[in-house]
Amino acid sequence: MLIPTGSSRSLPNPNPCLSYWQRTTRAYPHLSANIDAEVPSESKYVIVGSGISGGLTAFQLLEGGAKPEEIVILEAREAASGASSRNAGHVRPDAFRGFSAYRKIHGDEQALKIIKDERRVLQKVDEFVKRHNVECDFNLTTTFDVCMTPEFATYEAESLAAFKKAGGDASHVKFYEGEQAQQVTRVPRAVAAYEWPAGSSHPAKLAQFLLQTVISKGAKLFTFCPATKIEANAASPGRWDVHTPRGTIAAEKIIHCTNAHAALLLPQLDACIRPNRAQAHSLIPVPAFSGEKALQKTFSLRYSLHHFYSLIQRKGDGTLVLGVSRSNPRMSPETIKSILSTDDSRYNEEIAQDALQSFGEMFPEYGSHTAAHGEGLDHVWTGIIAMTTDSVPFVGAIDSLPGQYICAGFNGHGMARIFTCAPAVAQLVLGKTWDETGLPECFQFSNERLSRLSGGDLPSIW
Ligand SMILES: Cc1cc2nc3c(=O)[nH]c(=O)nc-3n(C[C@H](O)[C@H](O)[C@H](O)COP(=O)(O)OP(=O)(O)OC[C@H]3O[C@@H](n4cnc5c(N)ncnc54)[C@H](O)[C@@H]3O)c2cc1C
Numbered sequence: 001m002l003i004p005t006g007s008s009r010s011l012p013n014p015n016p017c018l019s020y021w022q023r024t025t026r027a028y029p030h031l032s033a034n035i036d037a038e039v040p041s042e043s044k045y046v047i048v049g050s051g052i053s054g055g056l057t058a059f060q061l062l063e064g065g066a067k068p069e070e071i072v073i074l075e076a077r078e079a080a081s082g083a084s085s086r087n088a089g090h091v092r093p094d095a096f097r098g099f100s101a102y103r104k105i106h107g108d109e110q111a112l113k114i115i116k117d118e119r120r121v122l123q124k125v126d127e128f129v130k131r132h133n134v135e136c137d138f139n140l141t142t143t144f145d146v147c148m149t150p151e152f153a154t155y156e157a158e159s160l161a162a163f164k165k166a167g168g169d170a171s172h173v174k175f176y177e178g179e180q181a182q183q184v185t186r187v188p189r190a191v192a193a194y195e196w197p198a199g200s201s202h203p204a205k206l207a208q209f210l211l212q213t214v215i216s217k218g219a220k221l222f223t224f225c226p227a228t229k230i231e232a233n234a235a236s237p238g239r240w241d242v243h244t245p246r247g248t249i250a251a252e253k254i255i256h257c258t259n260a261h262a263a264l265l266l267p268q269l270d271a272c273i274r275p276n277r278a279q280a281h282s283l284i285p286v287p288a289f290s291g292e293k294a295l296q297k298t299f300s301l302r303y304s305l306h307h308f309y310s311l312i313q314r315k316g317d318g319t320l321v322l323g324v325s326r327s328n329p330r331m332s333p334e335t336i337k338s339i340l341s342t343d344d345s346r347y348n349e350e351i352a353q354d355a356l357q358s359f360g361e362m363f364p365e366y367g368s369h370t371a372a373h374g375e376g377l378d379h380v381w382t383g384i385i386a387m388t389t390d391s392v393p394f395v396g397a398i399d400s401l402p403g404q405y406i407c408a409g410f411n412g413h414g415m416a417r418i419f420t421c422a423p424a425v426a427q428l429v430l431g432k433t434w435d436e437t438g439l440p441e442c443f444q445f446s447n448e449r450l451s452r453l454s455g456g457d458l459p460s461i462w
Contacts, residue, residue: 008263008273011226012076016344019086019381020282021204028208031078033221042250044070046242048227049257051084052418053407055210057255058219060426068218074244076226080207083259086383088280088323089312090298091125091199091415092143093118095173096163097156105390106442108166113440117420122197124419136206139315143198143298146190152302153192172196187362200298200312230254230265240403253429256406260386272453273409275384276326277341279351282378283320288365294318301362309358324355347380385412389453395421395443396428405429406445
Protein backbone atom coordinates (compact mmCIF):
# COMPACT_ATOMS: atom_id res chain seq x y z
CA MET A 1 0.00 0.00 0.00
CA LEU A 2 1.28 3.49 -0.85
CA ILE A 3 1.45 5.66 2.27
CA PRO A 4 1.14 9.38 1.44
CA THR A 5 4.09 11.64 2.29
CA GLY A 6 3.71 13.20 5.70
CA SER A 7 1.30 10.51 6.84
CA SER A 8 1.45 9.21 10.38
CA ARG A 9 0.85 5.72 8.98
CA SER A 10 4.58 5.07 8.88
CA LEU A 11 7.31 3.80 11.14
CA PRO A 12 9.87 6.36 12.27
CA ASN A 13 12.61 6.95 9.73
CA PRO A 14 15.40 4.40 10.43
CA ASN A 15 18.31 6.84 9.89
CA PRO A 16 17.64 9.89 12.08
CA CYS A 17 20.19 12.63 12.64
CA LEU A 18 21.39 13.30 16.18
CA SER A 19 20.21 16.32 18.14
CA TYR A 20 22.31 18.41 20.50
CA TRP A 21 20.65 16.48 23.36
CA GLN A 22 21.54 13.11 21.86
CA ARG A 23 25.09 14.17 21.03
CA THR A 24 25.62 15.00 24.70
CA THR A 25 24.26 11.68 26.05
CA ARG A 26 25.90 9.05 23.83
CA ALA A 27 27.08 7.00 26.82
CA TYR A 28 23.56 6.36 28.14
CA PRO A 29 23.74 2.61 28.79
CA HIS A 30 20.24 1.72 27.54
CA LEU A 31 20.43 3.43 24.14
CA SER A 32 20.33 0.03 22.41
CA ALA A 33 18.67 -2.01 25.17
CA ASN A 34 17.90 -5.60 24.13
CA ILE A 35 18.78 -4.82 20.54
CA ASP A 36 19.26 -8.48 19.62
CA ALA A 37 16.81 -10.10 22.03
CA GLU A 38 13.55 -11.78 21.04
CA VAL A 39 10.51 -10.19 22.68
CA PRO A 40 8.64 -12.27 25.30
CA SER A 41 5.62 -14.20 24.05
CA GLU A 42 3.37 -12.43 26.53
CA SER A 43 3.29 -9.36 28.73
CA LYS A 44 0.39 -7.80 30.62
CA TYR A 45 1.30 -4.28 29.48
CA VAL A 46 2.95 -3.27 26.22
CA ILE A 47 3.87 0.38 25.81
CA VAL A 48 4.70 1.33 22.24
CA GLY A 49 7.16 4.25 22.11
CA SER A 50 9.94 5.17 24.55
CA GLY A 51 9.72 8.97 24.55
CA ILE A 52 8.70 10.95 27.60
CA SER A 53 5.08 9.78 27.12
CA GLY A 54 6.06 6.10 27.06
CA GLY A 55 8.67 6.42 29.81
CA LEU A 56 6.40 8.39 32.13
CA THR A 57 3.45 6.06 31.48
CA ALA A 58 5.63 3.11 32.52
CA PHE A 59 6.89 5.04 35.55
CA GLN A 60 3.35 5.89 36.62
CA LEU A 61 2.08 2.35 36.06
CA LEU A 62 4.72 1.19 38.52
CA GLU A 63 3.81 3.94 41.00
CA GLY A 64 0.19 2.79 40.68
CA GLY A 65 1.03 -0.81 41.60
CA ALA A 66 1.73 -2.56 38.28
CA LYS A 67 4.44 -5.19 38.48
CA PRO A 68 7.62 -4.19 36.60
CA GLU A 69 8.10 -7.65 35.08
CA GLU A 70 4.68 -7.22 33.43
CA ILE A 71 5.78 -4.14 31.46
CA VAL A 72 7.42 -4.21 28.02
CA ILE A 73 8.33 -1.02 26.16
CA LEU A 74 8.87 -1.30 22.40
CA GLU A 75 10.93 1.33 20.60
CA ALA A 76 11.43 1.44 16.83
CA ARG A 77 14.86 3.11 17.02
CA GLU A 78 17.32 3.79 19.86
CA ALA A 79 15.89 4.62 23.29
CA ALA A 80 13.89 7.86 23.37
CA SER A 81 15.02 8.91 19.92
CA GLY A 82 11.80 10.66 18.85
CA ALA A 83 10.71 14.24 19.50
CA SER A 84 11.48 13.89 23.23
CA SER A 85 15.21 13.91 22.49
CA ARG A 86 15.00 16.40 19.64
CA ASN A 87 13.06 19.34 20.95
CA ALA A 88 14.01 22.91 21.80
CA GLY A 89 14.21 22.31 25.55
CA HIS A 90 11.36 24.55 26.63
CA VAL A 91 8.97 23.54 29.41
CA ARG A 92 6.72 26.46 28.73
CA PRO A 93 3.08 26.56 29.65
CA ASP A 94 0.79 28.83 27.72
CA ALA A 95 -0.45 31.50 30.15
CA PHE A 96 -3.29 32.96 28.07
CA ARG A 97 -2.21 33.47 24.45
CA GLY A 98 -3.81 30.30 23.10
CA PHE A 99 -7.12 31.12 24.72
CA SER A 100 -8.59 32.93 21.69
CA ALA A 101 -7.71 30.07 19.37
CA TYR A 102 -8.74 27.25 21.73
CA ARG A 103 -12.11 28.81 22.49
CA LYS A 104 -12.97 28.82 18.79
CA ILE A 105 -12.42 25.07 18.65
CA HIS A 106 -13.35 23.89 22.14
CA GLY A 107 -15.40 26.68 23.77
CA ASP A 108 -14.53 28.90 26.76
CA GLU A 109 -14.69 26.29 29.50
CA GLN A 110 -12.34 23.84 27.80
CA ALA A 111 -10.01 26.62 26.68
CA LEU A 112 -9.65 27.71 30.30
CA LYS A 113 -9.01 24.13 31.39
CA ILE A 114 -6.33 23.62 28.70
CA ILE A 115 -4.39 26.63 29.92
CA LYS A 116 -4.83 25.71 33.59
CA ASP A 117 -3.56 22.21 32.81
CA GLU A 118 -0.35 23.59 31.30
CA ARG A 119 0.31 25.59 34.46
CA ARG A 120 -0.20 22.37 36.44
CA VAL A 121 2.35 20.60 34.20
CA LEU A 122 5.10 23.07 35.03
CA GLN A 123 4.47 22.52 38.75
CA LYS A 124 4.42 18.76 38.26
CA VAL A 125 7.69 18.73 36.32
CA ASP A 126 9.31 20.87 39.00
CA GLU A 127 8.01 18.63 41.82
CA PHE A 128 8.98 15.45 39.95
CA VAL A 129 12.51 16.60 39.23
CA LYS A 130 13.02 17.64 42.86
CA ARG A 131 11.39 14.53 44.38
CA HIS A 132 13.42 12.11 42.27
CA ASN A 133 16.61 14.18 41.99
CA VAL A 134 16.45 13.99 38.21
CA GLU A 135 19.66 15.27 36.63
CA CYS A 136 18.03 16.80 33.58
CA ASP A 137 19.30 20.38 33.96
CA PHE A 138 15.79 21.54 34.76
CA ASN A 139 15.86 25.29 35.23
CA LEU A 140 12.73 26.85 36.69
CA THR A 141 12.68 30.49 35.68
CA THR A 142 10.35 32.84 33.84
CA THR A 143 9.73 33.28 30.15
CA PHE A 144 9.11 36.31 27.95
CA ASP A 145 6.48 36.29 25.25
CA VAL A 146 7.90 39.08 23.10
CA CYS A 147 5.56 40.80 20.63
CA MET A 148 7.68 41.82 17.65
CA THR A 149 4.92 43.67 15.79
CA PRO A 150 2.10 46.03 16.85
CA GLU A 151 -0.39 43.61 15.23
CA PHE A 152 0.77 40.76 17.40
CA ALA A 153 0.79 42.99 20.49
CA THR A 154 -2.89 43.71 19.75
CA TYR A 155 -3.62 40.00 19.29
CA GLU A 156 -2.01 39.15 22.65
CA ALA A 157 -3.79 41.99 24.43
CA GLU A 158 -7.13 40.82 23.06
CA SER A 159 -6.42 37.23 24.01
CA LEU A 160 -5.49 38.28 27.54
CA ALA A 161 -8.63 40.37 27.88
CA ALA A 162 -10.82 37.51 26.61
CA PHE A 163 -9.06 35.05 28.92
CA LYS A 164 -9.63 37.25 31.96
CA LYS A 165 -13.23 37.98 30.99
CA ALA A 166 -13.94 34.26 30.82
CA GLY A 167 -12.60 33.89 34.37
CA GLY A 168 -8.97 32.96 33.60
CA ASP A 169 -6.33 33.68 36.25
CA ALA A 170 -3.51 35.85 34.90
CA SER A 171 -2.22 37.04 38.27
CA HIS A 172 1.16 35.42 37.52
CA VAL A 173 1.60 37.34 34.23
CA LYS A 174 3.58 40.59 34.07
CA PHE A 175 3.25 43.05 31.20
CA TYR A 176 5.85 45.44 29.74
CA GLU A 177 5.42 47.95 26.94
CA GLY A 178 7.71 49.96 24.67
CA GLU A 179 11.08 50.89 26.17
CA GLN A 180 10.49 48.87 29.29
CA ALA A 181 9.80 45.76 27.20
CA GLN A 182 12.97 46.40 25.19
CA GLN A 183 15.04 46.82 28.32
CA VAL A 184 13.87 43.72 30.19
CA THR A 185 14.05 41.45 27.14
CA ARG A 186 17.25 42.91 25.53
CA VAL A 187 15.26 42.96 22.27
CA PRO A 188 15.43 46.53 20.87
CA ARG A 189 12.53 45.97 18.47
CA ALA A 190 10.15 44.56 21.09
CA VAL A 191 6.76 46.26 20.98
CA ALA A 192 5.50 44.65 24.18
CA ALA A 193 6.31 41.64 26.34
CA TYR A 194 4.60 39.37 28.83
CA GLU A 195 6.43 37.35 31.48
CA TRP A 196 5.32 34.27 33.42
CA PRO A 197 6.85 31.19 35.07
CA ALA A 198 8.37 28.55 32.78
CA GLY A 199 11.43 26.35 32.58
CA SER A 200 13.89 24.55 30.38
CA SER A 201 15.45 21.11 30.61
CA HIS A 202 17.70 18.61 28.87
CA PRO A 203 14.78 16.57 27.51
CA ALA A 204 16.84 13.53 26.54
CA LYS A 205 18.20 13.26 30.08
CA LEU A 206 14.63 13.44 31.41
CA ALA A 207 13.43 10.71 29.02
CA GLN A 208 16.46 8.58 29.82
CA PHE A 209 15.92 8.97 33.56
CA LEU A 210 12.37 7.65 33.21
CA LEU A 211 13.52 4.63 31.20
CA GLN A 212 16.50 4.00 33.49
CA THR A 213 14.21 3.97 36.53
CA VAL A 214 11.66 1.54 35.14
CA ILE A 215 14.37 -0.72 33.70
CA SER A 216 16.18 -0.81 37.05
CA LYS A 217 12.94 -2.05 38.64
CA GLY A 218 12.50 -4.85 36.11
CA ALA A 219 10.54 -3.45 33.16
CA LYS A 220 11.96 -4.43 29.77
CA LEU A 221 12.81 -2.03 26.94
CA PHE A 222 13.35 -3.45 23.45
CA THR A 223 15.03 -0.94 21.15
CA PHE A 224 15.15 -1.12 17.34
CA CYS A 225 12.04 -3.23 17.72
CA PRO A 226 9.03 -1.56 16.08
CA ALA A 227 5.48 -2.72 16.68
CA THR A 228 4.37 -3.30 13.11
CA LYS A 229 0.84 -4.60 13.55
CA ILE A 230 -1.69 -5.29 16.32
CA GLU A 231 -4.49 -7.80 15.95
CA ALA A 232 -6.87 -9.63 18.22
CA ASN A 233 -5.39 -12.78 19.77
CA ALA A 234 -7.36 -15.66 18.25
CA ALA A 235 -6.84 -18.07 21.15
CA SER A 236 -7.56 -15.71 23.98
CA PRO A 237 -10.38 -13.17 23.59
CA GLY A 238 -9.54 -9.83 25.20
CA ARG A 239 -5.84 -10.11 24.45
CA TRP A 240 -3.95 -8.50 21.59
CA ASP A 241 -1.04 -9.77 19.51
CA VAL A 242 1.62 -7.11 19.05
CA HIS A 243 3.79 -8.05 16.08
CA THR A 244 7.44 -7.04 15.92
CA PRO A 245 10.34 -8.22 13.76
CA ARG A 246 11.63 -10.08 16.84
CA GLY A 247 8.49 -11.99 17.78
CA THR A 248 4.87 -11.47 18.78
CA ILE A 249 3.72 -10.45 22.26
CA ALA A 250 0.25 -11.35 23.56
CA ALA A 251 -0.80 -8.38 25.71
CA GLU A 252 -3.79 -7.44 27.85
CA LYS A 253 -3.18 -3.72 27.72
CA ILE A 254 -1.46 -1.72 25.01
CA ILE A 255 -0.58 1.94 25.43
CA HIS A 256 0.17 3.81 22.20
CA CYS A 257 2.81 6.47 22.93
CA THR A 258 3.88 6.79 19.32
CA ASN A 259 3.16 10.50 18.83
CA ALA A 260 3.46 11.43 15.13
CA HIS A 261 3.42 7.78 14.06
CA ALA A 262 0.26 6.78 15.90
CA ALA A 263 -1.75 5.98 12.78
CA LEU A 264 0.46 3.11 11.68
CA LEU A 265 -1.13 0.97 14.39
CA LEU A 266 -4.34 3.03 14.64
CA PRO A 267 -5.23 3.90 11.02
CA GLN A 268 -8.42 5.61 12.18
CA LEU A 269 -6.15 8.46 13.34
CA ASP A 270 -4.68 9.10 9.92
CA ALA A 271 -6.78 12.19 9.21
CA CYS A 272 -6.42 13.58 12.74
CA ILE A 273 -2.70 13.29 13.59
CA ARG A 274 -0.24 14.68 11.09
CA PRO A 275 3.53 14.51 11.29
CA ASN A 276 5.38 17.77 10.72
CA ARG A 277 9.14 18.15 10.69
CA ALA A 278 10.41 20.75 13.15
CA GLN A 279 13.94 22.14 13.38
CA ALA A 280 16.14 23.42 16.18
CA HIS A 281 19.61 24.97 16.36
CA SER A 282 22.29 25.13 19.04
CA LEU A 283 24.62 28.10 19.20
CA ILE A 284 27.72 28.69 21.26
CA PRO A 285 27.30 32.19 22.66
CA VAL A 286 29.50 35.14 21.76
CA PRO A 287 30.79 37.22 24.74
CA ALA A 288 27.62 39.37 24.75
CA PHE A 289 25.70 36.23 25.87
CA SER A 290 28.39 34.53 27.97
CA GLY A 291 29.23 34.60 31.66
CA GLU A 292 27.19 37.20 33.54
CA LYS A 293 25.55 38.24 30.29
CA ALA A 294 23.93 34.85 29.72
CA LEU A 295 20.14 35.01 29.36
CA GLN A 296 18.40 34.09 32.60
CA LYS A 297 14.90 33.86 31.13
CA THR A 298 13.51 31.88 28.22
CA PHE A 299 11.81 33.43 25.19
CA SER A 300 9.15 33.11 22.57
CA LEU A 301 9.66 35.92 20.07
CA ARG A 302 6.57 36.40 17.96
CA TYR A 303 5.90 38.22 14.71
CA SER A 304 2.53 36.51 14.30
CA LEU A 305 0.66 33.46 15.56
CA HIS A 306 2.46 31.21 13.10
CA HIS A 307 5.79 33.05 12.75
CA PHE A 308 7.89 32.84 15.89
CA TYR A 309 11.20 31.76 17.42
CA SER A 310 11.80 30.07 20.76
CA LEU A 311 14.97 30.51 22.74
CA ILE A 312 16.53 29.08 25.86
CA GLN A 313 20.06 29.43 27.18
CA ARG A 314 21.31 26.47 29.15
CA LYS A 315 22.68 27.17 32.59
CA GLY A 316 25.65 24.81 32.57
CA ASP A 317 27.36 25.14 29.20
CA GLY A 318 25.61 28.36 28.12
CA THR A 319 24.47 26.80 24.85
CA LEU A 320 21.62 28.72 23.21
CA VAL A 321 18.87 26.56 21.73
CA LEU A 322 16.85 28.28 19.06
CA GLY A 323 13.60 26.78 17.81
CA VAL A 324 11.60 28.04 14.85
CA SER A 325 7.95 27.98 13.85
CA ARG A 326 6.93 25.52 11.18
CA SER A 327 6.46 28.24 8.61
CA ASN A 328 6.98 31.94 8.16
CA PRO A 329 6.48 34.45 5.36
CA ARG A 330 10.19 34.45 4.54
CA MET A 331 10.27 30.74 3.68
CA SER A 332 9.94 29.51 0.12
CA PRO A 333 6.95 27.33 -0.81
CA GLU A 334 9.35 24.37 -1.29
CA THR A 335 10.61 24.73 2.28
CA ILE A 336 7.10 25.00 3.69
CA LYS A 337 6.11 21.89 1.75
CA SER A 338 9.19 19.99 3.00
CA ILE A 339 7.83 20.25 6.54
CA LEU A 340 5.16 17.66 5.78
CA SER A 341 7.62 14.88 6.34
CA THR A 342 8.66 12.11 8.70
CA ASP A 343 12.28 12.40 7.57
CA ASP A 344 14.37 13.53 10.55
CA SER A 345 17.66 12.48 8.96
CA ARG A 346 18.51 15.98 7.72
CA TYR A 347 17.73 19.67 8.17
CA ASN A 348 16.63 22.50 5.94
CA GLU A 349 19.33 25.05 5.12
CA GLU A 350 16.87 27.86 4.34
CA ILE A 351 15.26 27.47 7.77
CA ALA A 352 18.68 27.48 9.44
CA GLN A 353 19.69 30.66 7.58
CA ASP A 354 16.42 32.36 8.50
CA ALA A 355 16.81 31.33 12.15
CA LEU A 356 20.33 32.76 12.34
CA GLN A 357 19.45 35.96 10.52
CA SER A 358 16.34 36.51 12.63
CA PHE A 359 18.26 35.81 15.83
CA GLY A 360 20.80 38.45 14.85
CA GLU A 361 18.01 40.92 14.06
CA MET A 362 16.12 40.28 17.30
CA PHE A 363 19.29 40.35 19.40
CA PRO A 364 21.64 42.78 17.59
CA GLU A 365 24.13 42.34 20.46
CA TYR A 366 24.61 38.85 19.00
CA GLY A 367 24.46 39.78 15.31
CA SER A 368 26.97 42.64 15.52
CA HIS A 369 29.73 40.42 16.88
CA THR A 370 32.13 38.56 14.60
CA ALA A 371 32.13 35.05 15.98
CA ALA A 372 35.50 33.62 16.94
CA HIS A 373 36.33 30.06 15.95
CA GLY A 374 34.22 27.91 18.29
CA GLU A 375 31.47 30.50 18.69
CA GLY A 376 28.24 30.72 16.70
CA LEU A 377 26.17 27.99 15.07
CA ASP A 378 27.08 24.66 16.59
CA HIS A 379 24.51 22.15 15.35
CA VAL A 380 21.15 21.87 13.56
CA TRP A 381 18.71 19.00 13.86
CA THR A 382 15.15 18.02 13.11
CA GLY A 383 12.45 15.93 14.74
CA ILE A 384 8.88 15.01 13.97
CA ILE A 385 6.02 16.62 15.85
CA ALA A 386 2.45 15.34 15.89
CA MET A 387 -0.13 17.95 14.96
CA THR A 388 -3.74 17.13 15.71
CA THR A 389 -6.57 18.80 13.85
CA ASP A 390 -8.04 20.24 17.05
CA SER A 391 -4.68 21.25 18.58
CA VAL A 392 -4.99 19.03 21.67
CA PRO A 393 -3.66 15.52 22.34
CA PHE A 394 -5.48 12.19 22.25
CA VAL A 395 -5.51 10.63 25.70
CA GLY A 396 -7.34 7.64 27.14
CA ALA A 397 -9.07 4.39 26.34
CA ILE A 398 -9.84 3.45 22.76
CA ASP A 399 -13.28 2.03 23.47
CA SER A 400 -13.62 0.28 20.12
CA LEU A 401 -10.41 -1.68 20.90
CA PRO A 402 -10.88 -2.75 24.54
CA GLY A 403 -7.56 -2.86 26.38
CA GLN A 404 -5.87 -0.30 24.09
CA TYR A 405 -5.04 3.24 25.20
CA ILE A 406 -3.38 6.27 23.68
CA CYS A 407 -1.25 9.18 24.88
CA ALA A 408 -0.15 11.00 21.72
CA GLY A 409 -0.55 14.06 19.54
CA PHE A 410 1.25 16.79 21.44
CA ASN A 411 1.31 19.49 18.76
CA GLY A 412 4.98 20.32 19.28
CA HIS A 413 4.16 21.20 22.87
CA GLY A 414 4.53 17.98 24.82
CA MET A 415 6.83 19.27 27.54
CA ALA A 416 3.92 21.43 28.70
CA ARG A 417 1.42 18.57 28.53
CA ILE A 418 2.83 15.08 29.00
CA PHE A 419 3.30 15.37 32.76
CA THR A 420 -0.47 15.39 33.26
CA CYS A 421 -1.44 13.24 30.26
CA ALA A 422 0.85 10.23 30.83
CA PRO A 423 -0.04 9.90 34.54
CA ALA A 424 -3.70 10.15 33.51
CA VAL A 425 -3.41 7.35 30.97
CA ALA A 426 -1.63 5.19 33.54
CA GLN A 427 -4.49 5.82 35.99
CA LEU A 428 -7.05 4.87 33.35
CA VAL A 429 -5.17 1.66 32.53
CA LEU A 430 -5.22 0.81 36.23
CA GLY A 431 -8.99 1.29 36.45
CA LYS A 432 -9.63 4.92 37.36
CA THR A 433 -12.28 6.99 35.60
CA TRP A 434 -11.74 9.93 33.27
CA ASP A 435 -13.11 12.36 35.87
CA GLU A 436 -10.44 11.26 38.32
CA THR A 437 -7.66 12.26 35.93
CA GLY A 438 -8.50 15.96 36.13
CA LEU A 439 -7.61 16.45 32.44
CA PRO A 440 -9.62 18.76 30.17
CA GLU A 441 -12.41 16.68 28.64
CA CYS A 442 -11.41 17.76 25.14
CA PHE A 443 -8.21 15.65 25.44
CA GLN A 444 -10.22 12.45 25.75
CA PHE A 445 -10.05 10.01 22.87
CA SER A 446 -13.50 9.11 21.53
CA ASN A 447 -14.95 7.89 18.27
CA GLU A 448 -17.25 10.90 18.29
CA ARG A 449 -14.21 13.22 18.42
CA LEU A 450 -12.56 11.29 15.60
CA SER A 451 -15.55 11.53 13.32
CA ARG A 452 -15.89 15.23 14.07
CA LEU A 453 -12.22 15.82 13.21
CA SER A 454 -12.15 13.60 10.16
CA GLY A 455 -14.81 15.88 8.66
CA GLY A 456 -12.38 18.64 7.80
CA ASP A 457 -9.44 20.83 8.69
CA LEU A 458 -9.64 22.81 11.89
CA PRO A 459 -7.12 25.60 12.31
CA SER A 460 -4.03 24.50 14.17
CA ILE A 461 -2.91 27.11 16.65
CA TRP A 462 0.83 26.33 16.84
C1 LIG B 1 12.48 20.36 16.85
C2 LIG B 1 11.46 20.22 17.93
C3 LIG B 1 11.31 21.21 18.89
C4 LIG B 1 10.36 21.07 19.91
N1 LIG B 1 10.37 21.97 20.92
C5 LIG B 1 9.55 21.80 21.98
C6 LIG B 1 9.64 22.63 23.10
O1 LIG B 1 10.52 23.49 23.19
N2 LIG B 1 8.74 22.46 24.09
C7 LIG B 1 7.77 21.49 24.03
O2 LIG B 1 6.92 21.42 24.92
N3 LIG B 1 7.74 20.61 23.02
C8 LIG B 1 8.60 20.73 22.01
N4 LIG B 1 8.59 19.83 20.99
C9 LIG B 1 7.61 18.74 21.02
C10 LIG B 1 7.97 17.67 22.04
O3 LIG B 1 9.29 17.24 21.84
C11 LIG B 1 6.98 16.50 21.88
O4 LIG B 1 5.67 16.99 22.07
C12 LIG B 1 7.22 15.38 22.87
O5 LIG B 1 8.57 15.00 22.91
C13 LIG B 1 6.37 14.18 22.53
O6 LIG B 1 6.77 13.12 23.34
P1 LIG B 1 6.22 11.65 23.06
O7 LIG B 1 6.86 10.75 24.02
O8 LIG B 1 4.75 11.70 22.99
O9 LIG B 1 6.71 11.38 21.57
P2 LIG B 1 8.17 10.96 21.05
O10 LIG B 1 9.25 11.51 21.90
O11 LIG B 1 8.20 11.29 19.59
O12 LIG B 1 8.17 9.41 21.27
C14 LIG B 1 7.46 8.52 20.43
C15 LIG B 1 8.35 7.31 20.27
O13 LIG B 1 7.61 6.28 19.65
C16 LIG B 1 8.49 5.58 18.78
N5 LIG B 1 7.62 4.87 17.85
C17 LIG B 1 6.74 5.39 16.96
N6 LIG B 1 6.08 4.40 16.32
C18 LIG B 1 6.53 3.23 16.83
C19 LIG B 1 6.20 1.87 16.59
N7 LIG B 1 5.26 1.52 15.70
N8 LIG B 1 6.86 0.93 17.30
C20 LIG B 1 7.80 1.27 18.22
N9 LIG B 1 8.14 2.55 18.48
C21 LIG B 1 7.51 3.52 17.80
C22 LIG B 1 9.34 6.68 18.18
O14 LIG B 1 10.53 6.18 17.63
C23 LIG B 1 9.56 7.58 19.37
O15 LIG B 1 10.73 7.27 20.08
C24 LIG B 1 9.51 19.94 19.95
C25 LIG B 1 9.66 18.93 18.99
C26 LIG B 1 10.62 19.05 17.99
C27 LIG B 1 10.78 17.94 17.00
